Amino acid sequence: SRHGRRDSLTEAVRHHGKVFCLTGGSDTPAALCRMLCHAGLGQARVAVGYRLSYEDEHVARGTAEELAGLKEEGSLAVMMIWNDKARPWQRPVHGLPDESFIRGKAPMTKQEIRSIALSRLAPFPQAVIYDIGAGTGSCTVELALLAPAGEIFAFEIDEEALSVLTANIDRFALSNVTVVPGNAARTLPSVADAPEYAFIGGTKGNIPAILDEIYRKNRACRIVMTAITVETLAAVTAYYAGRPDYTLDITQVMTARSRRVGSSHMMMAQNPVYIMTAAYDPVPGGERSSSCL
Template sequence: MLITVIGIGDDGLMGLTPTAKTLVDGAEVLVGGERHLAKAPDVQAERFDWSLGFEATLDKMADLADKRIVVLASGDPLYFGVGATLIRRFGAENVFVLPAPGSVSLACARMGWSIPDVQVVTIHGRALENLSLHVTPGARLIVLSRDGDSPSEVAELLTSKGFGPTRITVLEQLGGADEARHDGVAESWPNETRAHLNIIALDCVGGPNAKPLSRLAGLPDDVFEHDGQITKREVRAVTLARLAPLPGEVLWDVGAGAGSIAIEWMRTDRSCTAIAIERDGDRAACIARNANSLGVPRLKIDCADAQDALVSLAGAPDAVFVGGGVGVPGLLIKAWNRIQPGGRLVANAVTAEGAAELLKMKQVHGGELIQISIARNENKNKDITLFENMRTVTQYCAIKPLETKA
């Protein structure tokens, strides 16, 4: 079986090399979106698009393995495209990819921007709030749009975040006969629908009300909505350092409260994921709002009792943080048992009962116990400077041993 994936631009088959055009002309089966197939009206082949859904279409392709299958895709099929899906299903040895200049390359060419210096964010099939994570002064962003309403939605989001002066360029129908460009700034961007096929270039500028947020651990407490159940900023920074997130890793945040640990975990890298476990429905809703506001709407929330969640959740996390319910007998060992070998458990306690459970864990499984004492300056009296002690936090950190072969 060999599937050929050919990237095309808005100019269709006219922009293909002779070799790529020959492969398309020789196809016995032609697969692609409706827009892609419409650009090859003269190719005599059995055709089907993705309207059946990806899995059903892939199954159909598998049934036609003895045919010459050509898939048409936009630009570079391995950049937010169907190429990766096909390779995962059929294997790299059975998929041959011929890329064309993609929308990101074309957009940077039009803007005069160096590709390595831009950050690409997609809101195509993903939440608009993903963009919030990347909006910082001086950042140059290429945003892959969902549709013609995306530019005005992006402008509204930027303005709400205090980045109204951000320069916006909308590039439509890139590489085609109807290519067009529209420039403006977010705070005065017209609320109108543009061409469905567009890409957005942002040169981010913060206004006087902008509050840029670092990707490092320890965001200010007041950027989170909370009812007091939140791991405080200084303790949170230490906790994230102990959890030590790496790209692609999974965290379970047990007794998540405001979700601050899970949210900051995910902010470290776009490939990091987390599940926030919080039994209180109001707090779970608060976590969802915080995740959206802080650019990680992909955060999963399990509104369940911690004991039940640690039994029912699928998979084995790379790290578990227990911030609520530490004193519940048996909770920590349940968390420990779910972590994959080499994973980390970090737990914080402010009560004597919780600290006692942490000591038991250390005695059985090793690891390290520390105490974190923080005093904050409270300016209640202008004439003197006083510090107010926060509750001392006892923290346990342990790495689960790697399994050894018998």
């Protein structure tokens, strides 16, 4: 349904041979057909039904590409979509190559760290996920691919990073991402959807306020955080020291990449990164709540 909701149409069509859709608001049949075309699904066959069961009932048929310029007869309609090339969804491998993304001056979580951090988060396909400090959007993109039937909220304050973030969302034709500009400590309350998972890559020094707001919405939210400074590590450990109902796991990851030097290769060390995973555990030392796994 796109009637007052944001269920992902493109991912549904990409992975199913038949999709039935309710339209509404700005998501008119023509607009949704243009969305399908942008996602490379322009050849999907579409039937649009207007005013069904009334005397002036009308059904328009064609491919998504052909109906992208359809003259609107109102936003309330139904669509039946057939995709003969649909492929069942498979969980993607974590850690797309860094070269897959448009880059800017804003920091980007590197492939190796991304792979480990997202495997620790392990969201289910229908999850609501917050990406706080989204930067250029490498984690946002991968989270959207991991949860194609879910909703990703990408929080970012830097104007240049927002531009690159939006460009990467567009590059991967993602329809399940909502960008939330501004300081996350202030914008988090404006998002009505409670997170089931959260990835935190940057907080501008507002870790306690951000974590408090996440847990206010869902105390069982599973959170993975990355940090390169010991000050951030100290702030996180201090926060959870007063929260015995959570378990905190900390891993330090150090990687090196090869660089060609003449006819040889030299390993170049990358900055060590702390990966911190916080999970709700109402019985410390006991069996962890299944809602966090």
